[in-house]
Amino acid sequence: MNNPNAWFQFALFVGLLLLLTKPLGLYLVQVLDARGKTWLDPVVRPFERLTYRLCGVDSAQEQGWIGYTLAMLVFSLVSLLFTYFILRYQDHLPLNPQNLAGLTPHLAFNTAVSFTTNTNWQSYGGESTMSYFSQMVALTIHNFMSAATGIAIAAALVRGIARQTAQTIGNFWVDLVRITYYLLAPICVVFALFLVSQGVIQNFKPSTVAKTYEPYTIPVAKTDDKGQPVFAADGKTPVMVDQSVDTQTIPQGPVASQIAIKMLGTNGGGYFNANAAHPFENPTPLSNFLQMLSIFAIPSALTWYLGRTVKNQRHGWAVWGAMAAMFVVGVLVCWKAEASGNPIHQHLGLAAADGNMEGKEVRFGIFNSALFATITTDASCGAVNAMHDSFTPLGGLVPLFNIQTGEVIFGGVGAGLYGMLIFVVLAVFIAGLMVGRTPEYLGKKIEAYDVKLVMLVLMVLSLTILGFTAWASISDWGVAGLNNAGPHGFSEILYAFSSAVGNNGSAFGGLTANPANGDPHWDTTLAVAMLIGRFLMIVPILALAGNLAGKKLVPASAGTFQTEGLTFVVLLVGTVVLVGALTFLPALAVGPVVEHYLMHAGSLF
């Protein structure tokens, strides 16, 4: 950590994020108001009107929470099926120059759920599985729509908090269209072009075959004329033959357009298997920096939108401050762990000052890998520019714990804010219990029904993560997917279900969820976990929004708990960390924590 340049990059990142928050927040206020005005109106407004007319949307008509929820659920189901069928039958669809086959039912289901829920967990390697059409249509459409849905839900909740004795919380279709047309699409066009300027590819050509500079041989399994592997006399050992390699197949495709929305929409599903570590997805440190900033930009601005809409800007900044505090601590812990490196490897002769470079790229180095890992898991992004599986135990604990807090540290677009507001309601409730008053939040009484909804969300999510982890840990199908033995293997399972329920999508990537023998267990359980994590969160939140909207405002009195200032920030951070810690510490103890001590004792598995 004695790298002054890295400290400067860190300060620059936080500073730029802070500077972006208000201007983008102001813009969000206009976008999330059906009658809002933006400087894009002359160009976009006609398209917006045309879309409403084509789709039969009455933009003046707001919905109650049930209407809003139904629209969101039906839309999610339709778009999920749309993606499922494209993936199943991509071999019959255009733009498939590599002639890739259609996906198996469980892989298509897993992937369709994964992208619909903004998770972007990838059980497949993109370059060897997905046609250009599948990438560009079946997957990219969800990168926009799941992001827009998340922001819409957050806006609906904020409206519910701000309104009094109201029946409605907005119109889902209007929110969806306005967020996509005014916010996501315009930024993405500019951002994608910038990415191309850095070396991210954007074309529709088939792969290029390059004649490499130095031919070499690799041992491969010998096959007979039917393509079956040949075994030695013992019937088990495959016979190996040398194969000369003098070419490298360079993948191509429409990558930049997908990467821009993958980051901005906190989706995280990469075009290539190696995600943002791949030089074609993230070629330079500059592209890396802006990709990181684009993950946090909208979530950060939404806190300003919150403050503005509830007419208490200091509350918005307090929420921002709580998020920023937890973010900075996460980065420092992860950075320290990775910079200190692995004593086992250092004992073998590796330069100690270099830190842990396994699974990291030279152009990013230790700091930018640790920063990216923290950001991508604070948010529900899940893109990775280094392999989390190969992080040191404590370096890997930070992303894992970030996900387990519910991804409320800036969080996913929309999802971060509504997730954090769950904790705000809980914090206010706890504060109310401590002083013995009916808890209030911004002038609304928080009653039993509200707290029940909040607890429902928290308990369902924790139970799903821990339940599935326990099941997989004692099942043959669960253990079969592991890439590492010992406590690290358990961490792989725990990370997978935390990531699925949290709709993050990053992984301890050694885990094989789509095994060659076609066992559907991992794909299916992860898909169910993702559905629970998305919809059993959103539906109670919309119910909370509807309930809060209907309440009367109570004038503030001397005994009202202030939801601003340092006391509130500390209480909020405490609530997030304590709930996360109390729920997950036992599981973390047998995963990364014990592995940390074993690593220092020199144990290998």
Add this chain to the structure above:
Amino acid sequence: MKTLLLDLKTSVLVTVVFALLLCGAYPLAVWAGGQLLFPGRANGSLVTDATGAVRGSALLAQNFSSDKYFQPRPSAAGTGYDATNSSGTNFGPTSQKLADSIKAAVAAYRTSNGLPADAAVPADAVTSSGSGLDPHISVTNAQLQAVRVAKARSLPLDKVLAAITAHTEGRDLHIFGEPGVNVLLLNRDLDEAAARK
């Protein structure tokens, strides 16, 4: 029920409109802009030789193993440097396999570069990158390999060191990331300089 059917109809229509705009017009616009403004980069930063044949991409590592070439980082992409199978090893910190492979790589690195048995080896030289296609090595790693390369090519050491400096990519805008040496471009230039003689 009526609302539900109406939602269904709207959902289908919105999906179609969004597909046309976001999956048709948007990638095409980026494609057109990219091909117009940055054609080389939009098509993979390909490296060609004098005959125009494609030899690789400036952004993707290739396998180099003989003494006269600088060697990239170990690769876990497919069978090694397979650009259709980008991947890291995903071995954890207490993995026996990872420790074994690092041990072997450290010994091989010291032998081939004539380093003493207790010399610290640059971490990037013996660990696999996240993508398996990392085009860079650290400057220290390149400098340690320079003696071997100079000897194999019968070149003066300072010429090889100068080539390293020429292919060191500094921090973007002097701020972002870490410096690295592009192995493929460095090796290509050494080959081309040798061919010109």
